[in-house]
Amino acid sequence: SQQGEEDPQALSIQEGENATMNCSYKTSINNLQWYRQNSGRGLVHLILIRSNEREKHSGRLRVTLDTSKKSSSLLITASRAADTASYFCATFMDTGRRALTFGSGTRLQVQP
Amino acid sequence: DAGVIQSPRHEVTEMGQEVTLRCKPISGHDYLFWYRQTMMRGLELLIYFNNNVPIDDSGMPEDRFSAKMPNASFSTLKIQPSEPRDSAVYFCASRKFYGYTFGSGTRLTVV
Numbered sequence: 001s002q003q004g005e006e007d008p009q010a011l012s013i014q015e016g017e018n019a020t021m022n023c024s025y026k027t028s029i030n031n032l033q034w035y036r037q038n039s040g041r042g043l044v045h046l047i048l049i050r051s052n053e054r055e056k057h058s059g060r061l062r063v064t065l066d067t068s069k070k071s072s073s074l075l076i077t078a079s080r081a082a083d084t085a086s087y088f089c090a091t092f093m094d095t096g097r098r099a100l101t102f103g104s105g106t107r108l109q110v111q112p
Numbered sequence: 113d114a115g116v117i118q119s120p121r122h123e124v125t126e127m128g129q130e131v132t133l134r135c136k137p138i139s140g141h142d143y144l145f146w147y148r149q150t151m152m153r154g155l156e157l158l159i160y161f162n163n164n165v166p167i168d169d170s171g172m173p174e175d176r177f178s179a180k181m182p183n184a185s186f187s188t189l190k191i192q193p194s195e196p197r198d199s200a201v202y203f204c205a206s207r208k209f210y211g212y213t214f215g216s217g218t219r220l221t222v223v
Contacts, residue, residue, distance in 0.1 A: 042214030097168055102155040
């Protein structure tokens with residue numbers, strides 16, 4: 001079963017605009033990770049945020065985590081056509097299965 | 113490093129045939145994961161290994177699925193007999209600490 005649900009399922013923006021994707025999850029986590037998947041390819045790790053962190057930056061990416069609301073957001077600033085891909089959040093739980101559980105993904109289309 | 117290597121990239125087989133998917137993880141990574149991706153169910157964890165030992169196979173859908181990791185540099189996922197509902201993209205991933213490195217996947221079509 002999927003731990004994370006992402007919102008929106010699809011997003012279309014113009015190049016240069018910012019893109020925000022949201023992820024909600026159900027159980028206590030150790031960390032939350034975001035991955036990108038280009039069409040027909042494997043997933044690529046983008047960023048990890050630990051449960052005791054609230055915000056993290058990496059280049060044009062900004063991730064926030066609100067453990068009280070069990071939610072996270074990924075912001076891509078100044079988007080480019082090359083950012084067109086599906087984005088997945090994945091949670092790593094404190095106990096039990098020591099493996100990532102992936103959300104349903106957001107399909108981002110950046111129009112040039 | 114060549115990354116996680118999966119083979120074949122595409123596999124088309126007839127229902128009832130045996131299918132074997134292969135994975136070579138990144139050297140030094142001590143965890144290996146098999147995931148399946150479909151439009152309906154998204155990314156599902158099938159099984160994972162730690163130091164070549166299967167730790168959790170609760171995601172393996174049926175006895176028709178089996179996975180092995182005979183050594184640190186090789187793993188297989190076998191489906192016998194295959195069925196049309198097994199059609200999906202199968203990913204192998206490995207990790208040492210937290211971030212996973214995924215292979216390019218095997219697109220399996222069972223007709």
